[in-house]
Amino acid sequence: MPSPLRRMRRLRRPQIALIALIAAVGIGYAINAARGDDHHTGLRSGTVALSTLPPEVAETVHLIEAGGPFPYRQDGEIFNNAEHRLPDEPHAYYREYTVPTLGSADRGARRVITGKNGEYYYTPDHYETFVRVDPR
Numbered sequence: 001m002p003s004p005l006r007r008m009r010r011l012r013r014p015q016i017a018l019i020a021l022i023a024a025v026g027i028g029y030a031i032n033a034a035r036g037d038d039h040h041t042g043l044r045s046g047t048v049a050l051s052t053l054p055p056e057v058a059e060t061v062h063l064i065e066a067g068g069p070f071p072y073r074q075d076g077e078i079f080n081n082a083e084h085r086l087p088d089e090p091h092a093y094y095r096e097y098t099v100p101t102l103g104s105a106d107r108g109a110r111r112v113i114t115g116k117n118g119e120y121y122y123t124p125d126h127y128e129t130f131v132r133v134d135p136r
Contacts, residue, residue: 042085047132
């Protein structure tokens with residue numbers, strides 16, 4: 001039969017683990033806040049220059065500005081923002097366009113999303129994260 005001291009130590013381990021977990025989550029939130037990430041929405045704060053993104057993104061933006069023609073039939077379709085990673089807007093506010101991925105057998109994961117007020121967003125990972133793009 002285990003001694004009372006040994007039983008008491010065993011009971012404290014889950015409490016210590018819970019405290020460590022809570023501390024780790026708190027530290028993670030603090031780091032994300034300091035980096036400027038908004039993981040609730042998936043949208044990084046700030047705006048990136050189009051010239052800093054892969055050249056295929058610029059090609060897609062130029063096609064959007066020219067009104068096409070687009071290489072994929074889905075280009076220009078409504079983006080529903082179902083993941084709520086972009087700012088909430090009314091239905092049909094956003095449109096999505098494919099950014100070709102070299103070597104991919106399908107459309108790949110990269111997209112440019114546009115908003116009715118002229119916003120451009122880029123996602124390299126199929127709607128997990130976004131950056132706002134300055135197309136100039």
